[in-house]
Amino acid sequence: MILAVLRSAIYTLCQIVITPLYFLIILAAFPLSPLSRYRITSGWAHLMLFLLRIICGIRYRVIGAERIPQTPSIILSKHQSAWETLAFQQIFPPQVWVLKKELLRVPFFGWGLAMTSPIAIDRNSGKAALKQIVVQGKDRLKRGFWIVVFPEGTRIPPGQKGKYRIGGAWLATHTGVPVVPVAHNAGRFWGRNALVKLPGTITVSIGTPIDPTGMEPDDLNAKVESWIEAEVARIDHGAPDAL
Numbered sequence: 664m665i666l667a668v669l670r671s672a673i674y675t676l677c678q679i680v681i682t683p684l685y686f687l688i689i690l691a692a693f694p695l696s697p698l699s700r701y702r703i704t705s706g707w708a709h710l711m712l713f714l715l716r717i718i719c720g721i722r723y724r725v726i727g728a729e730r731i732p733q734t735p736s737i738i739l740s741k742h743q744s745a746w747e748t749l750a751f752q753q754i755f756p757p758q759v760w761v762l763k764k765e766l767l768r769v770p771f772f773g774w775g776l777a778m779t780s781p782i783a784i785d786r787n788s789g790k791a792a793l794k795q796i797v798v799q800g801k802d803r804l805k806r807g808f809w810i811v812v813f814p815e816g817t818r819i820p821p822g823q824k825g826k827y828r829i830g831g832a833w834l835a836t837h838t839g840v841p842v843v844p845v846a847h848n849a850g851r852f853w854g855r856n857a858l859v860k861l862p863g864t865i866t867v868s869i870g871t872p873i874d875p876t877g878m879e880p881d882d883l884n885a886k887v888e889s890w891i892e893a894e895v896a897r898i899d900h901g902a903p904d905a906l
């Protein structure tokens with residue numbers, strides 16, 4: 664455990680030093696197209712995953728990578744940790760996130776994030792947010808981006824479940840784009856705001872894409888929820904050994 668604390672502290676230190684420096688690279692990418700800007704910004708996530716692996720010993724394996732569609736799709740995923748927002752950039756094609764707009768105000772990180780064409784919503788704005796998700800979602804899909812939505816809206820500890828909000832399913836039924844459900848157990852290794860990251864192998868499981876044609880948003884959402892929750896229960900075997 665003492666070793667895990669030390670490794671996490673070193674990782675955090677690296678992140679604090681590297682992020683403002685990397686932001687300078689992102690600034691230089693400002694005149695480029697959204698897709699090129701994404702690729703450059705995403706380099707930061709790749710770097711953090713690399714540091715997590717060599718410093719904290721956090722690795723991952725992917726089940727079902729062969730099911731990833733060839734065309735831009737909508738990822739609906741469990742949200743347990745900041746980790747999955749990094750790893751999805753390595754696992755899936757270029758993507759934008761539906762996120763809470765407060766995130767864009769975080770120094771350096773948020774400013775960099777703003778350069779990735781996110782769909783930044785006000786979590787309390789209900790119907791207006793749904794409208795925004797459809798308008799901006801269509802635009803991002805047209806530019807070739809995938810869209811990532813965490814239906815629970817916030818990071819939920821392992822073994823628990825938040826309310827699955829309708830936004831992602833709504834976007835899918837209003838665009839006809841396939842939904843890719845994703846389950847994982849990242850929160851076991853890097854919990855919400857946890858200072859200590861535990862070594863081990865995270866499992867990410869990618870489900871069969873769902874064609875939303877003819878479905879109601881509620882039914883689609885329920886189908887995604889039941890697959891994700893059952894799959895998380897199947898792949899998650901409790902706390903890692905390091906404690």
Ligand SMILES: CCCCCCCCCCCCCCCC(=O)OC[C@@H](O)COP(=O)(O)O
Binds near residue numbers: 704705813816
């Ligand atoms: C200078 C470096 C800048 C690099 C930016 C790279 C992009 C990293 C990807 C971050 C994507 C974040 C998407 C999160 C979606 C969202 O908004 O989820 C909310 C939670 O997460 C935080 O909420 P909470 O758990 O309630 O604190």
